[in-house]
Amino acid sequence: MSTDPRWDHLLLDVGLATLLDNGKPYGAVEHGAIGWRDGRIAFAGPMAELAGEPHALARHVESLPGAWVTPGLIDCHTHLVFGGERAQEFEQRLEGASYEEIARAGGGIVSSVRATRAASEDELLRQSLPRAKALLADGVTTLEIKSGYGLEPDTERRMLRVARRIGEELGVAVRTSFLGLHALPPEYAGRRDEYVALVCDIMLPSLAEEELVDAVDAFCEGIGFTAEETRRLFDKATSLGLPVKLHAEQLSDLGGTALVAGYGGLSADHLEWTSDEGVRAMAEAGTVAVLLPGAYYALRDTRPPPIEAFRRHGVDMAVATDLNPGTSPLLSLRMAMGMACTLFRLTPEEALRGATVNAARALGLEDDRGTLAAGKRADLAVWNLRHLPELCYWIGGNLLRESWLGGERVVL
Ligand code: NIG
Ligand code: FE
Numbered sequence: 001m002s003t004d005p006r007w008d009h010l011l012l013d014v015g016l017a018t019l020l021d022n023g024k025p026y027g028a029v030e031h032g033a034i035g036w037r038d039g040r041i042a043f044a045g046p047m048a049e050l051a052g053e054p055h056a057l058a059r060h061v062e063s064l065p066g067a068w069v070t071p072g073l074i075d076c077h078t079h080l081v082f083g084g085e086r087a088q089e090f091e092q093r094l095e096g097a098s099y100e101e102i103a104r105a106g107g108g109i110v111s112s113v114r115a116t117r118a119a120s121e122d123e124l125l126r127q128s129l130p131r132a133k134a135l136l137a138d139g140v141t142t143l144e145i146k147s148g149y150g151l152e153p154d155t156e157r158r159m160l161r162v163a164r165r166i167g168e169e170l171g172v173a174v175r176t177s178f179l180g181l182h183a184l185p186p187e188y189a190g191r192r193d194e195y196v197a198l199v200c201d202i203m204l205p206s207l208a209e210e211e212l213v214d215a216v217d218a219f220c221e222g223i224g225f226t227a228e229e230t231r232r233l234f235d236k237a238t239s240l241g242l243p244v245k246l247h248a249e250q251l252s253d254l255g256g257t258a259l260v261a262g263y264g265g266l267s268a269d270h271l272e273w274t275s276d277e278g279v280r281a282m283a284e285a286g287t288v289a290v291l292l293p294g295a296y297y298a299l300r301d302t303r304p305p306p307i308e309a310f311r312r313h314g315v316d317m318a319v320a321t322d323l324n325p326g327t328s329p330l331l332s333l334r335m336a337m338g339m340a341c342t343l344f345r346l347t348p349e350e351a352l353r354g355a356t357v358n359a360a361r362a363l364g365l366e367d368d369r370g371t372l373a374a375g376k377r378a379d380l381a382v383w384n385l386r387h388l389p390e391l392c393y394w395i396g397g398n399l400l401r402e403s404w405l406g407g408e409r410v411v412l
């Protein structure tokens with residue numbers, strides 16, 4: 001805390017995409033200014049409303065004409081800690097094999113499990129850091145990272161510890177999700193119940209005790225776990241006071257969406273096969289729909305999630321990379337936003353909301369970040385853009401000018 005009563009920093013002559021309800025698309029403020037102090041936004045609004053001369057208001061003042069400021073992007077669904085990669089499966093799929101066939105033949109998630117189990121904590125960190133850095137370089141300031149390539153206690157723990165270390169090393173906010181029910185490890189073939197018990201009764205409580213778990217996730221799918229198994233995990237999570245989210249209805253409809261909504265879940269993710277009943281349950285519970293167009297694209301899926309129904313029922317939509325070695329080796333959230341527009345027909349404004357305010361909700365962080373409002377954490381992305389839809393329009397490239405996390409400049 002500084003004793004100087006002035007703000008720490010003030011940006012002038014910028015456009016602001018506040019994402020607040022000010023009657024304008026994106027909650028936009030042109031000719032805006034944004035100032036912060038002690039890591040929190042103190043002012044975000046029109047320059048004309050600044051209550052004094054800039055240097056009287058802030059210790060550091062910068063003018064950035066032509067730049068747009070958005071809330072720092074939030075990638076609310078990644079599996080970016082893993083060993084190895086699966087480019088070979090990419091080739092197999094191009095030759096005609098399906099994701100499910102590869103998984104059933106002992107590849108897929110289980111092949112990343114082998115590589116992840118073989119990697120030490122430092123080695124996992126070394127392999128995973130560049131992926132996190134790539135996300136940061138495209139405007140991300142908060143990211144979620146799941147476990148799920150260990151499927152035994154030591155490696156699950158190692159993954160979650162690496163996720164925490166990524167946050168410390170890069171000065172970025174990381175939320176962890178425990179995904180012990182991601183795939184049945186081969187050594188438990190024919191003993192599903194024993195594995196589910198290990199996850200629910202041993203792994204989850206001990207990892208939660210070590211404060212490595214911010215939320216609990218599962219893969220509810222034919223090649224993953226049943227609704228009943230998921231329920232068992234969610235009952236345990238609830239008893240430990242942990243929020244839940246779910247990979248639901250990606251390849252088939254097992255009713256996962258309604259299930260996770262029934263637990264007041266933070267989010268249901270993927271959702272290509274979600275029924276109207278699932279959408280209604282999400283609306284009622286306030287569960288966020290996390291759209292993952294990277295996996296849809298990489299698997300050459302043809303059935304988009306029910307976007308129109310989400311809109312009609314007022315379900316908030318988030319957009320995330322799903323960064324993982326199998327179905328979504330996607331290293332840019334901005335690219336996921338563009339895909340959500342082109343493949344799912346989101347508007348660029350919906351896509352930006354999906355990667356900020358709604359992504360914050362999907363992580364339970366909406367009171368703290370995701371909009372440019374006084375009191376919110378000073379997590380900002382500053383972009384070289386003329387018009388905000390350019391965020392989704394350019395495919396690749398480098399539009400980020402700088403980013404700030406809790407009022408500190410992010411060093412890339
Ligand atoms: O979100 N669907 C399950 N999990 C990941 C895929 C993980 C993998 O194939 O390694 C997903 O798409
Ligand atoms: Fe995923």
